Amino acid sequence: MSRADARAGQRTTGRVPLSSGALGLAAVFAAGFWVGVVVAFHWIRSDLEPCCAFVSNYARGDLDWLMQAAFVVFGFGWMAVGIALHRALRGLRGAHLVLATLLVAGVGFVGSGVFRADDVGRVGAPSTENMMHTLAGILAFGGLIVFGIAAWFALRREPTLRPLALPHLALGLVTLVLLVTFTVWAETTGDGFGWWQRLLVMVVLPGWQAWLGMRLVKATAPPASS
Secondary structure, eight states, rough: HHHHHHHHHTTOOOOOOHHHHHHHHHHHHHHHHHHHHHHHHHHTTTSSOTTSGGGGGGGGSSTTTHHHHHHHHHHHHHHHHHHHHHHHTTTTTTHHHHHHHHHHHHHHHHHHSSSSOOTOOOSSSSSHHHHHHHHHHHHHHHHHHHHHHHHHHHTOOOTTTGGHHHHHHHHHHHHHHHHHHHHHHHHHTTTHHHHHHHHIIIIIIIHHHHHHHHHHHHHBBOOOOO
């Protein structure tokens, strides 16, 4: 047996630390806050048609600070999940990569809130702030796609969380497909790309975060008896 296999075999208790459950619960609330704010902005910014505007466009105009706050909270939610999983998978191969990918994704969402996209209909070259927003978005979506693959690899080694391995691979691939779909759609067809983006950012991603957070809460080990 190799040294790596021996280390992997050390985690056979199937116990998840209490701190992971608490962080998982924080992620659930972060996902709920994100969805609630985005849904509300379909009325707050009724001038932007969901079919033809990015969610990022809500960070301009009325109550723009609230949309920015939602990006930041959602990003911290992914960071909380990353720390929770890292603690639950401590000692297993792939745990550090899981943490790194979710920290990158979290920073990406935070950056997407700090740096805003340009207004719809802006004429001329994109602003520097818009380019920073785009870069942050690449980090956010790219981090989650890689996380799906990394989590599939790492979760297979943790008895309590093993059933989550294959769904994470599937969610990573779904994220990739929807990202490519709404990006290409926006550049080619035009109208309608917004629905694909909303499927990703209002259903798949917050659902993923909340589901994983709840599974971490349920898998939390009970307090050790004295």
